Amino acid sequence: MTHVQRxxxxxxLSAALILAASSAWAxxxxxxxxxxxxxxxxxxxSLNQIDTSNVGRLRVAWMRSLGxxxxxxxxxxxxxxxxxxxxxxxxxxxxxxxxxxxxxxxKYEPELPTDFAATVCCGLDSRGVAYANGKVFVTxxxxxxxxxxxxxxxxxxxxxxxxxxxxxxxTSPPVxxxxxxxTGYAGGEYGVRGAVQAYNQNTxxxxxxxxxxxxxxxxxxxxxxGDAWKTGGGSTWYVGSYDPTLNLLYWGTSNAGxxxxxxxxxxxxxxxxxxxxxxxxxxxxxxxxxKLVWAYQMTPADVWDYDAVNEAVLADxxxxxxxxxxxxxxxxxxxxxxxxxxxxxxxxxxxFVHVNWAKGIDTATGxxxxxxxxxxxxxxxARNVCPNLFGGKNWEPMSYxxxxxxxxxxxxxxxxxxxxKNEAYNPGKFYLASEFDLDKADSxxxxxxxxxxxxxxxxxxxxxxxxxxxxxxxMSTAGGLVFYGNQRGxxxxxxxxxxxxxxxxxxxxxxxxxxxxxxxxxxQYVAVVAGRVKGPPSFLGKIGQKVIDASPEGGLVVVFELxx
Amino acid sequence: xxxxxxxxxxxxxxAAVLCLAAPTADAQNPxxxxxxxxxxxxxxxxxxxxxxxxxxxxxxxxxxHQGERPRxxxxxxxxxxxxxxxxxxxxxxxxxxxxxxxxxxxxLGEDMLWRIFxxxxxxxTPP
Numbered sequence: 202m203t204h205v206q207r208x209x210x211x212x213x214l215s216a217a218l219i220l221a222a223s224s225a226w227a228x229x230x231x232x233x234x235x236x237x238x239x240x241x242x243x244x245x246x247s248l249n250q251i252d253t254s255n256v257g258r259l260r261v262a263w264m265r266s267l268g269x270x271x272x273x274x275x276x277x278x279x280x281x282x283x284x285x286x287x288x289x290x291x292x293x294x295x296x297x298x299x300x301x302x303x304x305x306x307x308k309y310e311p312e313l314p315t316d317f318a319a320t321v322c323c324g325l326d327s328r329g330v331a332y333a334n335g336k337v338f339v340t341x342x343x344x345x346x347x348x349x350x351x352x353x354x355x356x357x358x359x360x361x362x363x364x365x366x367x368x369x370x371x372t373s374p375p376v377x378x379x380x381x382x383x384t385g386y387a388g389g390e391y392g393v394r395g396a397v398q399a400y401n402q403n404t405x406x407x408x409x410x411x412x413x414x415x416x417x418x419x420x421x422x423x424x425x426x427g428d429a430w431k432t433g434g435g436s437t438w439y440v441g442s443y444d445p446t447l448n449l450l451y452w453g454t455s456n457a458g459x460x461x462x463x464x465x466x467x468x469x470x471x472x473x474x475x476x477x478x479x480x481x482x483x484x485x486x487x488x489x490x491x492k493l494v495w496a497y498q499m500t501p502a503d504v505w506d507y508d509a510v511n512e513a514v515l516a517d518x519x520x521x522x523x524x525x526x527x528x529x530x531x532x533x534x535x536x537x538x539x540x541x542x543x544x545x546x547x548x549x550x551x552x553f554v555h556v557n558w559a560k561g562i563d564t565a566t567g568x569x570x571x572x573x574x575x576x577x578x579x580x581x582x583a584r585n586v587c588p589n590l591f592g593g594k595n596w597e598p599m600s601y602x603x604x605x606x607x608x609x610x611x612x613x614x615x616x617x618x619x620x621x622k623n624e625a626y627n628p629g630k631f632y633l634a635s636e637f638d639l640d641k642a643d644s645x646x647x648x649x650x651x652x653x654x655x656x657x658x659x660x661x662x663x664x665x666x667x668x669x670x671x672x673x674x675x676m677s678t679a680g681g682l683v684f685y686g687n688q689r690g691x692x693x694x695x696x697x698x699x700x701x702x703x704x705x706x707x708x709x710x711x712x713x714x715x716x717x718x719x720x721x722x723x724x725q726y727v728a729v730v731a732g733r734v735k736g737p738p739s740f741l742g743k744i745g746q747k748v749i750d751a752s753p754e755g756g757l758v759v760v761f762e763l764x765x
Numbered sequence: 766x767x768x769x770x771x772x773x774x775x776x777x778x779x780a781a782v783l784c785l786a787a788p789t790a791d792a793q794n795p796x797x798x799x800x801x802x803x804x805x806x807x808x809x810x811x812x813x814x815x816x817x818x819x820x821x822x823x824x825x826x827x828x829x830h831q832g833e834r835p836r837x838x839x840x841x842x843x844x845x846x847x848x849x850x851x852x853x854x855x856x857x858x859x860x861x862x863x864x865x866x867x868x869x870x871x872x873l874g875e876d877m878l879w880r881i882f883x884x885x886x887x888x889x890t891p892p
Contacts, residue, residue: 315862315863316862316863318862318863318864318865319860319862319865319866319867319868320867321865322823323823325865390823622819624819625872627871627872629867630867630869630871630872631820631823631867633819633823635819636815636818636819637818637822637827638818638827638828639827640827640828640830735833736824738826738832738833739822739823739824739825739826739827739831739833739836740822740823740827741826741827742822742826742827742828742830743827743830745826745827745830745831745832746826746830746831746832747832748832749831749832749833750832
């Protein structure tokens with residue numbers, strides 16, 4: 202491709218992005234331009250060549266090894282005829298494949314320090330890369346972000362976002378809009394203080410940085426006991442969403458750190474002012490300046506590791522006859538939140554899984570109505586707390602179908618025992634101040650469930666139960682389909698209206714991430730990255746062993762097409 | 766054969782190995798080979814389990830139930846036999862950074878380390 206062609210392609214892409222983003226729910230068109238498919242994180246594709254009538258004819262078009270064996274969590278993005286995929290373990294590689302036949306155009310292999318793995322909490326994962334204006338942006342477990350030439354894979358710039366040695370790492374792709382590339386970072390289990398940081402796409406220069414936890418003297422700092430805010434977590438390890446019309450950037454924050462709440466609050470359900478802002482919260486930032494515009498805390502004075510990082514899915518919902526700019530979140534704490542994304546006002550919050558730590562969310566205050574028995578305290582166990590700290594849903598993404606109006610949520614069905622413990626902060630070491638037993642299935646004889654959820658009626662429509670936790674993320678399409686995988690390696694296509702499984706294919710190793718879909722030369726493809734979960738099952742004891750036994754670890758990208 | 770007996774039988778050879786392979790650990794134990802001071806102490810097992818679940822379970826599994834064999838500490842004895850206490854001591858103290866194991870020396874003192882080991886002795890996979 203000539204320079205002129207490249208420039209043209211980039212302009213077309215920018216125009217497509219702007220067009221897509223200006224509709225109520227941005228769509229990916231014929232590509233899959235970013236992690237969540239679009240700025241709204243809907244993971245819904247308008248492609249419909251593959252549909253409920255022909256999905257049974259899907260067959261493998263091509264496949265490639267990713268070359269690593271840790272949990273594979275990348276969403277392959279497809280821009281034009283190129284697919285960009287990052288692998289686990291650093292990432293060890295970023296590949297640029299021809300999306301039609303899998304031919305490798307280039308491979309990027311970053312220089313990583315040898316000790317980065319010792320300060321990553323939950324698996325050596327990478328959830329993918331971002332693309333804008335001819336550049337591919339890569340975030341790394343050594344807390345660096347680099348820009349690559351999308352055409353050659355050559356490194357254009359590299360910045361250290363934060364110091365990995367004290368427990369920071371970056372596991373998710375950045376959000377790109379205008380001339381910015383914006384990233385968060387992990388570290389809520391290491392006593393870090395979270396932030397969101399925006400860089401110039403061309404130079405790598407830091408444009409703004411906003412901490413999630415207010416410093417001494419700033420509004421909200423008095424929600425912390427003493428100096429606890431300095432190690433209070435509120436990390437930003439998952440992805441942001443963006444509304445170009447409102448110019449608001451949405452990001453969720455992690456658990457309060459450490460997990461043991463005696464360190465930073467009252468160690469009781471009567472937490473008073475000590476809510477630990479803005480941990481376990483949904484935040485909205487001004488897209489240009491990074492100034493905090495609104496904040497909503499899902500779990501005040503969190504002691505259950507109920508991160509509120511799960512992706513914010515943006516859609517305009519018809520609520521009570523009014524089109525409402527909504528933000529939907531299936532939170533770790535078990536409640537499905539619908540907020541007004543303009544101002545953060547709570548519109549509804551219903552349990553989408555079995556919840557017993559709170560009786561509900563008080564719609565007047567927006568706060569959970571806790572069962573005090575289910576709040577762990579220093580050296581006092583809270584028993585059989587549901588959901589457990591993996592949450593009603595974890596990072597594995599849900600999908601909102603514009604066609605059905607339903608949200609498809611990969612849920613967990615697990616509980617836990619948990620207690621606060623004394624522990625000193627040591628930079629770069631796990632800092633939980635907590636003891637826990639997560640090896641507890643909830644009732645019903647299943648450990649996870651794909652739930653079709655109506656966000657307007659606030660009720661489940663159908664479900665598919667699975668016998669292992671860590672079911673994969675979900676994609677929905679205009680072909681009336683929902684796709685997801687599980688830890689046995691089964692990729693399934695489901696009727697989006699009824700939940701009937703229409704097609705299954707075993708790729709040989711567990712699937713964590715949602716598939717993607719794209720169209721080239723009039724032909725629709727479905728791509729999935731596979732590589733069984735490796736780190737997090739440790740938390741689950743015997744249940745975790747079953748997950749590990751379900752399939753061997755792996756690293757694959759598999760692409761499907763319709764048989765002729 | 767208990768690990769302690771195995772250690773005493775091989776004490777000479779082990780000391781030689783320690784001098785070569787583990788100068789740090791050896792320096793901390795000038796009196797002899799590395800051994801669990803709580804060996805056979807049933808009264809520290811529960812505390813050891815609790816410490817294990819607080820500090821180690823997120824990688825090595827709740828109550829040491831772990832499906833990933835390289836991280837399965839119930840196989841210490843199978844894998845290392847009489848060398849298990851020394852290898853455990855060194856790995857916990859000095860870390861194995863490239864494999865993701867942090868240096869725990871500054872967090873877990875020797876007392877806590879051996880209490881955890883005493884718990885692990887009770888869950889070893891039989892040969």
